[in-house]
Amino acid sequence: MASVKLTNVKKIYDNKVVAVHDFNLDIKDKEFVVFVGPSGCGKSTTLRMVAGLEEISEGTVEIDGEVVNDLQPKDRNIAMVFQNYALYPHMTVYDNIAFSLRLQKMPEDVIYNKVTNAAEILGITEYLMRKPRALSGGQRQRVAIGRAMVRDSKVFLMDEPLSNLDAKLRNQMRAEIILLRQKLDTTFIYVTHDQTEAMTLGDRIVIMKDGYIMQVGTPTEVFEKPENLFVAEFIGAPKMNILRTNLMKAGDKYYVMPFGAKIEVDGEKGKLLREKKIEGGEVLLGVRPEHIVLAKEAGEHAIPVTLEVNEMMGSELHLHVFTEDGTRLIVRVPTIDLDNEQRENLVNGAKLFITFEGKVMHFFDPETEKNLIY
Amino acid sequence: MAKENNSMQRHMGMRAANAISNTLIYILLIVISVIWLIPFVFILLQSLRVESTWQVGYVVPRQWGFDNYVRLLSTNFPKWYLNTLIMALVTAVLQTVIVLCMSYTLSRFRFKMRKPLMQFMLILGMFPGMLTMIILYRVLKDLGMTQANAVPGLILVYVASSGMGYYVSKGFFDTIPKSLDEAARVDGATRAQVLYKIILPLAKPIVIYTILTAFMGPWGDFVFARYISMGTAAGMNVAVGLNNWLNLDQIGNNYTMFCAGGVVVAIPVTILFMCLQRYYVEGVTGGAVKG
Numbered sequence: 110m111a112s113v114k115l116t117n118v119k120k121i122y123d124n125k126v127v128a129v130h131d132f133n134l135d136i137k138d139k140e141f142v143v144f145v146g147p148s149g150c151g152k153s154t155t156l157r158m159v160a161g162l163e164e165i166s167e168g169t170v171e172i173d174g175e176v177v178n179d180l181q182p183k184d185r186n187i188a189m190v191f192q193n194y195a196l197y198p199h200m201t202v203y204d205n206i207a208f209s210l211r212l213q214k215m216p217e218d219v220i221y222n223k224v225t226n227a228a229e230i231l232g233i234t235e236y237l238m239r240k241p242r243a244l245s246g247g248q249r250q251r252v253a254i255g256r257a258m259v260r261d262s263k264v265f266l267m268d269e270p271l272s273n274l275d276a277k278l279r280n281q282m283r284a285e286i287i288l289l290r291q292k293l294d295t296t297f298i299y300v301t302h303d304q305t306e307a308m309t310l311g312d313r314i315v316i317m318k319d320g321y322i323m324q325v326g327t328p329t330e331v332f333e334k335p336e337n338l339f340v341a342e343f344i345g346a347p348k349m350n351i352l353r354t355n356l357m358k359a360g361d362k363y364y365v366m367p368f369g370a371k372i373e374v375d376g377e378k379g380k381l382l383r384e385k386k387i388e389g390g391e392v393l394l395g396v397r398p399e400h401i402v403l404a405k406e407a408g409e410h411a412i413p414v415t416l417e418v419n420e421m422m423g424s425e426l427h428l429h430v431f432t433e434d435g436t437r438l439i440v441r442v443p444t445i446d447l448d449n450e451q452r453e454n455l456v457n458g459a460k461l462f463i464t465f466e467g468k469v470m471h472f473f474d475p476e477t478e479k480n481l482i483y
Numbered sequence: 484m485a486k487e488n489n490s491m492q493r494h495m496g497m498r499a500a501n502a503i504s505n506t507l508i509y510i511l512l513i514v515i516s517v518i519w520l521i522p523f524v525f526i527l528l529q530s531l532r533v534e535s536t537w538q539v540g541y542v543v544p545r546q547w548g549f550d551n552y553v554r555l556l557s558t559n560f561p562k563w564y565l566n567t568l569i570m571a572l573v574t575a576v577l578q579t580v581i582v583l584c585m586s587y588t589l590s591r592f593r594f595k596m597r598k599p600l601m602q603f604m605l606i607l608g609m610f611p612g613m614l615t616m617i618i619l620y621r622v623l624k625d626l627g628m629t630q631a632n633a634v635p636g637l638i639l640v641y642v643a644s645s646g647m648g649y650y651v652s653k654g655f656f657d658t659i660p661k662s663l664d665e666a667a668r669v670d671g672a673t674r675a676q677v678l679y680k681i682i683l684p685l686a687k688p689i690v691i692y693t694i695l696t697a698f699m700g701p702w703g704d705f706v707f708a709r710y711i712s713m714g715t716a717a718g719m720n721v722a723v724g725l726n727n728w729l730n731l732d733q734i735g736n737n738y739t740m741f742c743a744g745g746v747v748v749a750i751p752v753t754i755l756f757m758c759l760q761r762y763y764v765e766g767v768t769g770g771a772v773k774g
Contacts, residue, residue, distance in 0.1 A: 162665050183671040195666035199684045208680075209670035256670070266669075 111173035111186075111263035112138045113159060118168035120154050120320075128154045130320045141290055141297040143311035145304060146343070151270055151320040152300045153448070159298060160266055161185050173263055183212075186266075188257035194249045194270040196241040202228075203237040206255045227255040231285075232290065247278045254286075258293065267299045271306065283309060306345050308332070317341050338478035341395050341471055347427060349395045349471070350438040356382075356472065358389040365394055365470065368412045368432045372380075377469040381482040382472070392481065395471035398427070398441040404462035411462035414438065419455050426452075430461060436470055438463070523749075530742035537735045551743035559716045560744055563724035566634050568751075570701040570720065573638050578645035578697035583690065586649040587678050590656035591664060604647045612644070617708055623711060633711045633718030640711070642645045648696070655689040656682060691759045702752060721748050 113136040120129040129151040136142050157163035159170055161182035169176050177185050196205050210220045228234045231251040242356035271279045307314045308328045316323040324336040335341035342348045354367040363374040363382050404411040414430035428440040472481040530551050532544035547718030623629050664728035667677045706723040725744045728737035
């Protein structure tokens with residue numbers, strides 16, 4: 110239980126490669142923060158600097174108000190779960206979990222209680238006398254979490270703990286991590302490249318790219334108010350559609366003109382455009398696939414498109430379509446909204462019309478890729 | 484049907500061919516083993532010969548007994564044996580520690596001169612150690628560690644260059660995932676604890692190998708031991724001492740005793756190998772990380 114504060118943290122490798130630029134973040138006590146980003150964005154490096162496994166080139170890391178830059182990992186009072194589990198193969202599950210406690214010279218009966226308690230929470234009691242090699246991937250990950258749990262450390266670090274599990278197990282373990290978090294009630298820093306994990310687990314999400322923080326915010330904030338194009342495209346699956354189009358100001362009203370259509374930017378978004386005194390011109394218009402709907406017929410609000418691929422996902426269809434100039438878009442249509450005839454018409458090459466409302470639009474500057482209204 | 488018969492015949496044919504080639508291989512291996520064992524059996528039989536002490540034209544003794552072994556006790560042999568044992572044990576301990584620390588360092592730490600150091604040692608290792616003999620003798624003589632005091636001097640010689648023997652164990656350490664070190668360090672272990680609680684138990688076969696090679700070097704050394712002891716019996720090891728018995732003036736009296744000495748020398752090494760060989764077999768890294 111502790112706050113973690115990173116101030117101007119930088120990581121520069123010997124070969125002058127800068128992995129993390131000027132990272133500033135305040136993590137509150139008992140907060141669950143997720144670092145997310147594509148591979149090579151510096152998220153793991155940052156986590157490892159907090160853990161003390163990677164030297165901090167510049168800046169300071171504070172845990173609970175104390176600068177830990179020069180402390181060895183063992184003196185930082187942290188627990189960490191690794192992507193590849195990193196279980197000690199020559200020890201039983203029990204010894205693996207007890208390892209850190211024995212190093213602290215705890216009495217064996219205390220260790221016994223702690224280990225069996227953790228094992229019970231994680232459902233691995235029956236495997237305590239096994240060696241790691243006799244466990245499945247999910248069980249190994251539980252042991253790794255158990256090993257971190259028993260330490261009662263100030264900060265709980267997790268480096269892509271679910272990446273090695275298959276999809277089904279990953280969903281299950283994700284739910285278990287949420288439960289675990291409620292039980293442990295400590296500060297978490299969680300690294301992942303999977304935006305779903307980030308959205309479902311984090312109190313706050315730190316989205317990173319090429320060593321820079323792109324945005325820090327709650328899952329709702331980063332989803333609804335992405336600060337820039339990168340965040341907009343990274344969060345949400347399938348990713349946000351981006352259309353290069355014109356934003357037109359007519360009196361008090363704003364319109365976007367994608368591919369011959371003319372759609373008014375009404376409601377909240379229109380108001381914000383007015384407040385920010387946006388003049389109009391070329392913009393990158395972002396619309397999430399689930400916010401696009403199929404229009405019945407051609408019209409002022411409709412964009413004509415051609416269907417390329419129709420992915421049946423079960424509860425919804427992912428329609429990959431392209432516009433007259435070849436821009437590719439994805440449209441998510443709930444299966445239940447379509448009658449049989451409509452579904453049969455969704456064959457490759459079918460001509461469709463799509464439309465969307467003003468309130469779902471995001472506007473980005475084509476040059477800076479910054480969000481125009483947030 | 485015919486087709487089935489055909490494949491059946493082919494199957495039988497392959498089995499027969501396999502059996503023949505296996506038989507040939509076994510015969511070859513047995514012949515090689517026998518050839519390899521002949522000198523050992525020969526020495527053992529000679530050492531048990533009582534009727535004469537010189538070389539004879541037959542192998543199986545006419546009169547059996549342990550006289551030669553008893554006679555060994557009244558010579559310098561116990562002294563040589565003790566010298567060798569001390570040197571081998573001390574060297575085994577020191578060299579193992581040095582080699583393992585060196586390997587761990589080169590495998591896990593990244594420091595400025597790491598690559599140049601490794602290259603330097605590689606090149607240095609290409610020169611035969613004998614080249615240093617003359618200067619080593621001068622140095623040890625000035626330190627008073629030659630002739631009768633050859634034991635500490637030789638230990639110094641054996642241990643001094645042991646850091647260069649890191650290749651095999653560093654290679655093995657490299658295969659142990661680094662995340663195990665990191666997990667242990669986060670769990671509260673110091674670097675030293677990581678080495679002896681995590682790495683060494685996982686590297687058991689290599690530790691055993693390192694101990695064995697470190698022990699065997701001094702145990703069988705002849706050139707340096709002979710040179711540094713310079714004909715003083717008190718500073719000799721078994722190899723040098725026993726070799727003296729083969730001089731023309733001594734061989735008539737000491738030949739069977741030489742054989743007995745050879746057998747006694749082989750005993751600890753044989754025991755050592757038999758005890759430790761099972762560790763060679765098993766790899767122990769399964770289940771550490773995903774895979």
